[in-house]
Amino acid sequence: MVPKTLAENAGLNAMEIISSLYAEHASGNTKVGIDLDEGFFALKYAADAACTVLRVDQIIMAKPAGGPKRDPPAGMDED
Template identity: 60%
Template sequence: MDIISKLYEKHASGNAKVGIDLKRDDPEDGVCKDVSTVNVWDLYVTKFLALKYAADAACTVLRVDQIIMAKPAGGPARRDQLAGMDED
């Protein structure tokens, strides 16, 4: 919570290039750093659009599957029986 609040504080002060450094080998794990100085260019917009388009693709596949399953199975149509005739 402390790291996230520090990140919000830095973004509110106008420094939008600040991110969280999560390297495991760094003794200062989880420190807010300027990502442009450590050459990290991973954008939120890229991840957001990737998830959005993945969800759209999944919905399209489900819609196509629903259309295919809604069609009746193939085979000859059942004929109407004459009145008075037994089924066997």
């Protein structure tokens, strides 16, 4: 269950990963696992998207709210 979920969350083909793990374990190589360094795009793209959203949010929050400043009409008091 864990390798399948890990492979799916990593954006890999879960069936291919599970079958290769079974084959390796059947041949006696029990110290194998899923290589997430190659092909782990889901986490990388999610982190990139989050950073982009945060950068855009910083840009929006840095700008003052409201429209252009205008002078009050002539002859009007401040109160």
